[in-house]
Amino acid sequence: MIRSARYHWKHQIGDILMIIVTGANGRLGRAVTERLLERVPAEEIGVSVRDVDAARDLGARGIRVRRGDFADPSSLAHAFEGASQVLIVSTDATGETALRAHRTAVDAAAAAGAGRILYTSHMGAHPASPFGPMPDHAATEAALRASGVPFTALRNGFYASSAVMLLGAALDTGELVAPEDGPVAWTDHADLADAAVLALTTGGDDLDGRTPALTGPEAIDLAGIAALVTRLTGRPIRRVVVSDADYRARLLAHGLPEARADLLVGLFAASRRGDFAPADPTLARLLGRPAVTLADVLTATVAPVAALRRSGRGGPASG
Numbered sequence: 635m636i637r638s639a640r641y642h643w644k645h646q647i648g649d650i651l652m653i654i655v656t657g658a659n660g661r662l663g664r665a666v667t668e669r670l671l672e673r674v675p676a677e678e679i680g681v682s683v684r685d686v687d688a689a690r691d692l693g694a695r696g697i698r699v700r701r702g703d704f705a706d707p708s709s710l711a712h713a714f715e716g717a718s719q720v721l722i723v724s725t726d727a728t729g730e731t732a733l734r735a736h737r738t739a740v741d742a743a744a745a746a747g748a749g750r751i752l753y754t755s756h757m758g759a760h761p762a763s764p765f766g767p768m769p770d771h772a773a774t775e776a777a778l779r780a781s782g783v784p785f786t787a788l789r790n791g792f793y794a795s796s797a798v799m800l801l802g803a804a805l806d807t808g809e810l811v812a813p814e815d816g817p818v819a820w821t822d823h824a825d826l827a828d829a830a831v832l833a834l835t836t837g838g839d840d841l842d843g844r845t846p847a848l849t850g851p852e853a854i855d856l857a858g859i860a861a862l863v864t865r866l867t868g869r870p871i872r873r874v875v876v877s878d879a880d881y882r883a884r885l886l887a888h889g890l891p892e893a894r895a896d897l898l899v900g901l902f903a904a905s906r907r908g909d910f911a912p913a914d915p916t917l918a919r920l921l922g923r924p925a926v927t928l929a930d931v932l933t934a935t936v937a938p939v940a941a942l943r944r945s946g947r948g949g950p951a952s953g
């Protein structure tokens with residue numbers, strides 16, 4: 635099945651097969667590249683990265699490594715050369731900067747003659763979302779549609795690693811302080827990387843155009859996370875609800891830039907609307923196994939930190 639789908643893409647662009655992955659020095663792009671290597675010959679994979687030195691290990695394994703910066707279209711013409719498919723990993727920027735970057739990448743992939751463009755969108759992508767990156771993703775999806783090139787917008791679930799980030803100093807203080815929130819179907823990076831690789835190598839109805847939300851198996855709010863961490867670590871964590879304004883003031887007092895504080899407040903506004911709540915079975919179906927749970931991720935990340943603290947060897951949690 636994999637081979638026939640790969641030949642499908644090969645057929646579209648003549649005899650060349652070259653999958654380009656952007657952001658391969660980042661967490662998701664690197665995980666996708668590593669997994670692709672298990673399924674596709676190295677000479678059929680290229681990475682487009684801003685720092686080629688940081689990807690030298692991939693070059694040593696036979697992957698084509700070229701410099702590609704979404705802010706520099708000429709670099710993308712070189713980095714995407716000969717692409718049959720391009721996976722555009724969304725940038726960590728927001729607003730007009732992100733949108734310009736993503737549009738430039740879509741245009742460059744189309745100009746390179748790619749037979750298909752894949753993009754890491756988000757389950758909450760919506761033009762009217764109060765969470766900044768979501769309108770950016772929605773606008774990028776519109777640009778993909780307008781490109782005329784077959785595309786896959788992978789509507790990734792909310793990263794479980796963000797839940798770990800939102801815990802902040804809770805292990806130290808025993809309090810998980812945040813505005814009122816809603817349940818989120820937290821999703822593991824590795825599962826999303828596997829799904830992207832399946833999309834690149836197999837295709838399938840769920841993977842044409844905008845995918846269903848690719849999420850973990852259950853939606854959990856911050857009160858649930860506090861209870862989960864309490865159970866996993868033995869450290870009692872109390873959920874404390876503060877107003878958006880109070881939370882924003884606390885973030886600014888901790889030195890966060892205003893734009894970042896506004897972004898986080900917007901996240902809670904969107905989660906209260908239920909934008910990240912639906913746990914969808916598509917990811918597990920694609921993977922052919924259950925998706926990783928938030929409890930699995932917390933067991934691997936937070937529980938060891940708490941154990942170190944108990945033994946007196948761990949420092950305070952970073953915020």
Ligand SMILES: NC(=O)c1ccc[n+]([C@@H]2O[C@H](COP(=O)([O-])OP(=O)(O)OC[C@H]3O[C@@H](n4cnc5c(N)ncnc54)[C@H](OP(=O)(O)O)[C@@H]3O)[C@@H](O)[C@H]2O)c1
Nearest residue numbers: 657659660661662684703704705724725726790791792793
């Ligand atoms: N689903 C979710 O809940 C969720 C949560 C947070 C973020 N995201 C999105 O998912 C993306 C991937 O996640 P991640 O964990 O892999 O993040 P990450 O480790 O921060 O990787 C982001 C990647 O974007 C690349 N990038 C940034 N600006 C670029 C530009 N101008 N041109 C080309 N590449 C650029 C970075 O390149 P360098 O390596 O050169 O810096 C980096 O490799 C994020 O960037 C963000 O858009 C999703």
